Amino acid sequence: MKANIKHRGKTRIVVIGGGLGGLRLMKALKGCGMQVVLVDRNNYHQFPPLIYQVASAGLEPSSISFPFRKMLQGREEVFFRMGEVKSIDANEKVLQTSFGKLYYDYLVIAAGATTNFFGNERMARNVLPMKTVLDGMNLRNTILSNLERAEVETDEETLRALLTVAVVGGGPSGVEIAGALAEMKRTIVPRDYPDMDTAKMRIVLVNSDARLLKSMDEASSRRAERDLTEMGVEVMPGARVADCRDGVLYMEDGSTLATRTVIWVAGIRANRFMSTPEMTLGAGGRIVTDTCLRVKGLNDVFAIGDVSIVDGDKDYPHGHPQLAQVAMQQADCVAKTIKRRKSSEQRGGNVSDQVFRYRDLGTMATIGRKKAVAEIARLKFGGITAWLLWLVVHLRSLLGVRNKIVVLINWMWNYFNYRSSLRLIFRNEDKTV
Amino acid sequence: MKANIKHRGKTRIVVIGGGLGGLRLMKALKGCGMQVVLVDRNNYHQFPPLIYQVASAGLEPSSISFPFRKMLQGREEVFFRMGEVKSIDANEKVLQTSFGKLYYDYLVIAAGATTNFFGNERMARNVLPMKTVLDGMNLRNTILSNLERAEVETDEETLRALLTVAVVGGGPSGVEIAGALAEMKRTIVPRDYPDMDTAKMRIVLVNSDARLLKSMDEASSRRAERDLTEMGVEVMPGARVADCRDGVLYMEDGSTLATRTVIWVAGIRANRFMSTPEMTLGAGGRIVTDTCLRVKGLNDVFAIGDVSIVDGDKDYPHGHPQLAQVAMQQADCVAKTIKRRKSSEQRGGNVSDQVFRYRDLGTMATIGRKKAVAEIARLKFGGITAWLLWLVVHLRSLLGVRNKIVVLINWMWNYFNYRSSLRLIFRNEDKTV
Numbered sequence: 001m002k003a004n005i006k007h008r009g010k011t012r013i014v015v016i017g018g019g020l021g022g023l024r025l026m027k028a029l030k031g032c033g034m035q036v037v038l039v040d041r042n043n044y045h046q047f048p049p050l051i052y053q054v055a056s057a058g059l060e061p062s063s064i065s066f067p068f069r070k071m072l073q074g075r076e077e078v079f080f081r082m083g084e085v086k087s088i089d090a091n092e093k094v095l096q097t098s099f100g101k102l103y104y105d106y107l108v109i110a111a112g113a114t115t116n117f118f119g120n121e122r123m124a125r126n127v128l129p130m131k132t133v134l135d136g137m138n139l140r141n142t143i144l145s146n147l148e149r150a151e152v153e154t155d156e157e158t159l160r161a162l163l164t165v166a167v168v169g170g171g172p173s174g175v176e177i178a179g180a181l182a183e184m185k186r187t188i189v190p191r192d193y194p195d196m197d198t199a200k201m202r203i204v205l206v207n208s209d210a211r212l213l214k215s216m217d218e219a220s221s222r223r224a225e226r227d228l229t230e231m232g233v234e235v236m237p238g239a240r241v242a243d244c245r246d247g248v249l250y251m252e253d254g255s256t257l258a259t260r261t262v263i264w265v266a267g268i269r270a271n272r273f274m275s276t277p278e279m280t281l282g283a284g285g286r287i288v289t290d291t292c293l294r295v296k297g298l299n300d301v302f303a304i305g306d307v308s309i310v311d312g313d314k315d316y317p318h319g320h321p322q323l324a325q326v327a328m329q330q331a332d333c334v335a336k337t338i339k340r341r342k343s344s345e346q347r348g349g350n351v352s353d354q355v356f357r358y359r360d361l362g363t364m365a366t367i368g369r370k371k372a373v374a375e376i377a378r379l380k381f382g383g384i385t386a387w388l389l390w391l392v393v394h395l396r397s398l399l400g401v402r403n404k405i406v407v408l409i410n411w412m413w414n415y416f417n418y419r420s421s422l423r424l425i426f427r428n429e430d431k432t433v
Numbered sequence: 434m435k436a437n438i439k440h441r442g443k444t445r446i447v448v449i450g451g452g453l454g455g456l457r458l459m460k461a462l463k464g465c466g467m468q469v470v471l472v473d474r475n476n477y478h479q480f481p482p483l484i485y486q487v488a489s490a491g492l493e494p495s496s497i498s499f500p501f502r503k504m505l506q507g508r509e510e511v512f513f514r515m516g517e518v519k520s521i522d523a524n525e526k527v528l529q530t531s532f533g534k535l536y537y538d539y540l541v542i543a544a545g546a547t548t549n550f551f552g553n554e555r556m557a558r559n560v561l562p563m564k565t566v567l568d569g570m571n572l573r574n575t576i577l578s579n580l581e582r583a584e585v586e587t588d589e590e591t592l593r594a595l596l597t598v599a600v601v602g603g604g605p606s607g608v609e610i611a612g613a614l615a616e617m618k619r620t621i622v623p624r625d626y627p628d629m630d631t632a633k634m635r636i637v638l639v640n641s642d643a644r645l646l647k648s649m650d651e652a653s654s655r656r657a658e659r660d661l662t663e664m665g666v667e668v669m670p671g672a673r674v675a676d677c678r679d680g681v682l683y684m685e686d687g688s689t690l691a692t693r694t695v696i697w698v699a700g701i702r703a704n705r706f707m708s709t710p711e712m713t714l715g716a717g718g719r720i721v722t723d724t725c726l727r728v729k730g731l732n733d734v735f736a737i738g739d740v741s742i743v744d745g746d747k748d749y750p751h752g753h754p755q756l757a758q759v760a761m762q763q764a765d766c767v768a769k770t771i772k773r774r775k776s777s778e779q780r781g782g783n784v785s786d787q788v789f790r791y792r793d794l795g796t797m798a799t800i801g802r803k804k805a806v807a808e809i810a811r812l813k814f815g816g817i818t819a820w821l822l823w824l825v826v827h828l829r830s831l832l833g834v835r836n837k838i839v840v841l842i843n844w845m846w847n848y849f850n851y852r853s854s855l856r857l858i859f860r861n862e863d864k865t866v
Contacts, residue, residue: 003585004584004585004586004587004628042858043577043581043856043857043858044856044857044858060493060495061857061859062493062495062854062855062857065857065859066854067625067854067855067856067857069625069626069856070625070854070856073624073625074624079628081584081585082581082584082858083585099585100585133859134859137859144476148476148515151437151514151515152436152437152514152516152532152533153437154437191506191507192500192502192503192506193502195437195512400854402842402843402846402854403854405842406839406842409835409838409839409842410835413835421495421499421500421503421833421835421836422495422500423476423477423500423502423503424476424477424494424495424498424500425475425476425477425515426494426498426566426567426570
């Protein structure tokens with residue numbers, strides 16, 4: 001087996017990972033005159049900011065996913081290969097992949113990050129991550145199945161555990177899913193389960209930090225906590241999880257919480273990657289690059305986004321935050337460098353690679369209907385303005401016109417009558433689906 | 434554990450199965466003044482006629498599924514319980530279910546049918562059914578994964594097996610999925626896989642009968658065969674499958690076909706059901722009822738739809754066809770009987786149960802864009818008229834306004850530019866989703 005791509009004498013760029021960074025890079029390399037190969041383990045791009053809405057049964061998985069092949073249709077000398085990269089040989093400039101050898105002239109690693117269980121294997125087995133569309137589907141199935149079980153449960157203790165959802169992690173993902181579940185409790189559960197005592201349903205947001213959204217301003221943190229509390233979420237600040245087993249969440253301070261659904265959004269680590277001997281890994285397993293995003297010691301290998309960390313930017317001595325914006329701006333930077341090197345090659349001149357400078361465009365987190373927080377430049381605001389801005393920004397960023405339309409229909413539907421009809425348990429016990 | 438439904442002194446009707454028959458019954462029983470409990474193993478209704486479009490990546494699974502609880506919102510004394518029925522005790526009038534005991538006054542079995550592998554266990558393991566939405570998702574994943582594998586395959590023999598899809602069964606489902614795959618081959622594959630030699634992709638329709646659509650008129654059969662052949666489907670009439678293993682389909686005449694995708698739509702059998710000693714099972718495991726749809730020997734137990742067969746209708750000496758229309762009309766018939774019995778109970782008079790008379794409203798099958806066959810009363814027609822009629826009828830039958838809108842958008846999208854963006858492989862290797 002081999003990659004089945006003829007070299008045709010052109011310079012070949014291989015991009016590992018079609019997340020927000022990899023995707024932006026594919027776009028930025030349009031018309032570059034080189035051969036570009038995208039490798040991803042899935043055949044689709046997924047849009048992380050809306051995964052929590054898949055988990056809360058507000059959106060279809062297909063609305064926030066887009067097939068790479070469809071995206072790349074009609075582009076010359078651009079190839080997609082589904083598979084995993086097993087190792088990199090930087091001397092020979094070749095990748096070992098699940099579909100055979102793949103040579104490169106330039107390599108860009110944009111492999112992203114995955115859920116961090118901080119080495120706790122049992123935790124990894126007993127809690128539910130929310131990092132991928134498949135995680136979102138799995139969460140939707142679990143939340144709905146537990147409601148169905150609660151409906152026929154007569155043991156009071158088990159009933160309460162089935163109706164308690166713990167969200168571990170007070171970052172944007174934790175705030176967003178806690179808010180969405182609080183709305184589900186208020187609007188959907190009473191209609192779908194008229195005999196259920198909704199008061200017994202609890203959403204507990206477990207946060208190891210003293211405040212929510214610690215990457216944002218304190219005013220935003222306070223606002224988020226106030227909004228969530230008003231919506232019925234129990235926010236537990238400064239609570240560190242020690243263990244999770246047999247339907248009980250154990251805190252470091254000795255307290256416990258009986259729950260059948262633990263959503264784990266407590267941290268991420270760079271995707272495990274067969275590193276070459278030359279690569280240095282930093283905090284969270286991130287590949288260390290220089291300020292031109294070159295993997296340390298390798299001139300033709302770049303790394304962008306959540307998988308890597310820049311060493312040497314004096315404005316960000318501990319590296320840049322792991323945000324979509326950083327990944328996308330880094331993609332533009334690397335595209336510039338590669339194009340510049342190519343044209344200087346043709347002209348025969350010398351070239352200097354593009355130094356990455358991060359431009360902070362602001363951050364946002366949604367909390368619930370008409371409730372969000374946003375920080376753009378020095379502006380910090382919340383409420384309906386932030387919420388509408390959040391809707392527009394995310395709708396614009398979504399890939400595909402059909403997806404935009406379907407998501408908009410779903411949002412309007414849910415907004416006006418809370419009438420989502422996506423509470424489907426698509427779980428196949430017999431076969432992998 | 435128990436069913437958690439208080440009896441409240443009312444007459445209770447239990448309906449097993451929320452397919453097209455069970456759903457129609459729930460509707461027909463609206464305002465009947467009795468307690469109605471629907472039991473289904475899934476939490477959603479699914480719409481069988483469009484499952485093939487999920488398999489061919491034209492529709493989302495959620496567009497042809499609808500949560501029971503949403504459907505039953507606001508109805509008094511109507512309950513839904515997700516679970517499996519394990520046994521029926523007709524003397525005590527109680528069901529044993531996965532969620533405990535459930536008493537009934539009237540029982541309606543509408544449990545439907547499942548794929549029939551005719552007792553061949555190996556066949557069941559090596560072929561792919563297309564009876565449920567989950568089957569549809571599984572097929573979509575398999576078809577797309579095999580295309581991805583073909584893209585990097587260099588062994589000619591394996592490549593051809595990956596690109597060959599065998600559809601076993603020449604009924605409406607077989608004709609519809611074969612047609613949809615032929616369109617995929619013609620319109621989508623060349624754009625998504627520009628380097629692939631599309632000529633190597635084969636869709637083979639294996640039919641044990643001499644003609645397709647044998648429940649329809651011969652003219653319709655000929656038309657379907659001609660249309661499919663023109664679209665590039667290889668129709669194999671009179672071909673009986675003997676076995677399927679190691680990527681090879683073995684025919685009874687000794688010929689073989691190397692293929693990695695065998696879609697099995699060759700027949701159905703009634704869902705296996707813990708029968709009471711009184712129940713008689715007919716052909717295909719169907720529960721035998723009298724002409725009033727009462728399970729033979731049990732006055733308060735009815736059976737409708739694909740799970741049962743009527744004995745004694747002189748117009749249908751071998752039972753009615755297993756069609757949506759039959760199930761739905763039978764639901765109306767049983768609702769009438771139950772309501773009639775109740776009112777006579779109140780008046781204290783005698784009552785005669787409603788005899789079922791099937792009114793044939795016609796049959797249809799779609800073949801491809803602007804291609805379908807329809808038989809309504811004595812009219813037999815095809816082409817664009819039949820196709821448009823098919824679209825309208827199926828859109829109308831779909832549950833939920835949102836679903837109708839989303840399906841219509843998807844259809845228009847696909848019609849005008851073949852631009853479906855649903856070619857997503859949502860297969861989780863690690864966890865059940």
